[in-house]
Amino acid sequence: MDKTSQKGVALKSWIRDRVVFLAMIIFTSGAAMYIGSSKIFSPDSIWLHPVKEFCLLVSMIGVVSLGYELFLRELTFSQYKEALQEIVNPHAVRLGIQGIYKNRSELGQAHTFQKLFKKVKHEIFIGGTSLLSISTGSSELLREKVMSGVNVKLLLMDPQSEVVKLIMAQGGGKKTFFNEIKTSILLLQKLQEEIDESTSPNNGKLIIHTYQSIPSHSFISLDASESSGIIVADIGPYLGNNRPRPSMTMINKKGGLFDYYRDLNDALWEGSQPLKTEAQQLAGLKTRTQVFASGLETEYFDAQTEAWKPASICEGNDQWQGIKGSLWVWIREHITLEEAKTGSKNKFRLTFDIPPGKASSVGRAELFVRSDDTCHITVNDVSIRQEYGGAEYPDPFIIDFDKYLRDGTNTVTFEVINYAMPNVTSPEDNPTGLIYRLHLEMPES
Known part of the structure; x- marks a missing residue:
């Protein structure tokens, strides 16, 4: 070991010895003052309890410092963190x-x-x-x-x-x-x-x-x-x-x-x-399967700019049920208090293509959907006469609409309605959103 290393170790040892000695002095002084305060002040003095509490605090500082120097100084930070976690949650x-x-x-x-x-x-x-x-x-x-x-x-x-x-x-x-x-x-x-x-x-x-x-x-x-x-x-x-x-x-x-x-x-x-x-070959012929799920690819209609824009993943309600592979969406991540009070109506859409000549041979076209409060659905300008909510239902709504499909571009539009609740005090009291998943199956050739 070179002289520099020896000097560094000696310096650390010198500092540690004196820190231990100082911690012992702090502890002893605090304990002595705590014991002696009863003899210095009368039992009725207004200074007795504040002085005793201060002395106790000084003594505890000495105990903690002494314990750290004697037992924890050599631990690395990760070891110290692990030991602390063991104390807080030992079983986990x-x-x-x-x-x-x-x-x-x-x-x-x-x-x-x-x-x-x-x-x-x-x-x-x-x-x-x-x-x-x-x-x-x-x-x-x-x-x-x-x-x-x-x-x-x-x-x-x-x-x-x-x-x-x-x-x-x-x-x-x-x-x-x-x-x-x-x-x-x-x-x-x-x-x-x-x-x-x-x-x-x-x-x-x-x-x-x-x-x-x-x-x-x-x-x-x-x-x-x-x-x-x-x-x-x-x-x-x-x-x-x-x-x-x-x-x-x-x-x-x-x-x-x-x-x-x-x-x-x-x-x-x-x-x-x-x-x-x-x-x-589960469906008989070799099948081409497509799945379209609500998420960032969903679009909503912005009335101010009169243009379709990407929807946002919205903050869900604890009572909402999900649909596998899909995410709850809305025009923004959060609803405002004003919107929660007055209600809202927004349009969302999903677009997909069917190759020429394939629309009539689609074997499966199922839409799984939930919304809060409710929504109206239109497929290629044909309105489906039913309201679809069910955000908290055990099972989503399932719509079979292969008869509405056509070759080329197809559009499914969701008009999501959130009813007014004038007396709410928080936006979370009247949440709104849409979630869906569309399955398409058609022969490969």
Whole structure:
């Protein structure tokens, strides 16, 4: 060790010894003054209690300083932070839990797919029931990760399984759940075909499996075999298509929940089967599937400029139900108090194209929609005579309007109405918004 290093260590030791000595002096002085104040001041003196409290404070400063110098000086900041977390929430930290979220919306606000996937090096493993939000909203992101060499494993339910039939029976016999899985499979297979067509030697693999058991939980597992791995998982079992479930994020910590969920995820994968090629023919012919969901691509009509502009993702109400793969939209993120009192009426639109000669052969054109308070829908200038609200309903409205479609550009217009509430005192008392998802299926050729 050179002289400079020796001098630096000696200086630190000299300072520390004197800080410890000073802390002991502060503690001793404060304690002595606290004890002696009763002898200096009479019991009836107005100065007795203020002086004793001041002396006690001085003594506590000495104790804290002495304890820090003796026990915490050698800890790094991260070690000190971890120790503090252990004191505040020992069980969560011990189990490797980084965050708990009451529903998917809260989880999505804290962790977007872009942020979650950004640091992935080797593997993304996603499991759930239909994975519709993945297939509709994150397919391009998955494509980028596969093209960069990351392996992606996707696990979803087999639409032909008895469990799916049971879930549909519990929902009154509606095929909504079945159609969600079928649509997701078709979109994921299309993504897989596009990846397989690439000849890049650096590509990873996209592997899709299905399972037939009762769904236990949904999860996103990132680099689970590495020390930096992260798992996002539901807390509790699947309770139905529209039942919100809390979620949590876990890091790979020894003795924590991470290992349990990793083993559970691997067991689900081992009990699954590769997606059968027959699944491509679920609708009979080879089918082209398109999904249009409410979001930033939705437009609203600005009356001031008399032009259509991009809609905004709006702040939701806790009582609102969602639609998989879609977001609540309005003309702005927040409604004003004046608008909440007087009510409002705004138009939104969705446009899409159907190739020439294909409108008559559309096999499925289903629109899932909710709004608050209500909306009127027009398809290609043909008004559908019904009002559609249902923001808090367990199931969204489902509209089958293939008979309204035509070759070329098609337009669906939503007139969203929010009724006046003159006595409200906050904009949150009278929220408004629109959410939808459109499924289109037609033969490829």
